[in-house]
Amino acid sequence: MIYVTVGTMFLDFARLIDAMDAIARDTGEEVIVQTGMGKALPKHCEHFDFKPREEVLEIQRGARVVVCHAGIGCVSDALRMERPLIVVPRLKRFNEHMNDHQMDLARAVEARGWGRVVLDVRELATACAGPPKAHEHYAPASAALIDELKSAIASLTR
Numbered sequence: 001m002i003y004v005t006v007g008t009m010f011l012d013f014a015r016l017i018d019a020m021d022a023i024a025r026d027t028g029e030e031v032i033v034q035t036g037m038g039k040a041l042p043k044h045c046e047h048f049d050f051k052p053r054e055e056v057l058e059i060q061r062g063a064r065v066v067v068c069h070a071g072i073g074c075v076s077d078a079l080r081m082e083r084p085l086i087v088v089p090r091l092k093r094f095n096e097h098m099n100d101h102q103m104d105l106a107r108a109v110e111a112r113g114w115g116r117v118v119l120d121v122r123e124l125a126t127a128c129a130g131p132p133k134a135h136e137h138y139a140p141a142s143a144a145l146i147d148e149l150k151s152a153i154a155s156l157t158r
Helices: 014-027 053-061 072-080 102-111 121-129 141-157
Strands: 002-005 031-034 046-048 065-068 085-087
Touching (some): 002 053, 053 072, 072 102, 085 121
């Protein structure tokens, strides 16, 4: 199963949804799409607008690959679930976002070896057929800070 998420942006992400719908149609593989607030709806995929976070994480746990926009929440969730990750950033030129800031996170994902970035959705079928290896042992930078704070608090209460 492929899980696709487009995030919470009010602008449509039809480019990604349509491409993934074609993959579901052509391959017969189950594809579940989180459509958010957009109007584009797939015809060949199970889809929903929003679900509670725990339900989304359960879907991700069962995914063969996660395809997402370049939002920090969905990227970090896929990394924590140790799922192969394909990132398709929303781009201003397609009226998918107000600017191209998602390119920054997409470049970081690729530079750190956390996943593959796809800018041309015509490459998605190939990317999904042979996704990158899942990144293992991801720990967000905040984890070290939280551990340090816990240690400091514990030392104050001793």
